[in-house]
Amino acid sequence: MAARKMATKVLNNKTCKQITDLVYAYLNDRLKPxxxxxxxxxxxxxxxxxxxxxxxxxTVGMTRSLRAEDMPSKVRENILDFLRRRIRKTRASA
Ligand SMILES: [Zn+2]
Structure with missing residues (x-):
């Protein structure tokens, strides 16, 4: 639900951070068209x-017993943080 609220705000000017915030909603097909x-x-x-x-x-596929939907938001945030740091690292070394 939070993701849906976020998604409406994000339309005008998308940054990579905003995209990463939308990934969860996107994979669960919760984004507006x-x-x-x-x-x-x-x-x-x-x-x-x-x-x-x-x-x-x-990463989500690895935690097979949990559907992404059932994942506690804290866990999800940790994954997102981890991936964001990875992106930054990749960028820095490119
Ligand atoms: Zn991007």
């Missing part, structure tokens, strides 16, 4: 967010 389109557009121009999305999917 317009937001989803913007999200996918950003993915087309931003390899960083594509790899973020893939890593997130993989």
């Amino acid at each position: 317009a937001v989803k389109r913007d999200f996918q557009q950003h993915l087309r121009i931003c390899p960083d967010c594509v790899s973020f999305l893939n890593t997130y999917k993989k």
Whole structure:
């Protein structure tokens, strides 16, 4: 629900941080069509967010007993933090 509220705000000016905030809603198909389109557009121009999305999917897939939906928000935040740091690291070494 928080994600949906966020998604409406994000439309005008998307940054990578905003995209990472939307990944969870995106994977659960909770984005409004317009937001989803913007999200996918950003993915087309931003390899960083594509790899973020893939890593997130993989990470969530690893915790198989938990559906992403059932994941405590704290755990989700930890994963997101971890992935954001990874992106920054990748960028710095590129
Ligand atoms: Zn991006």
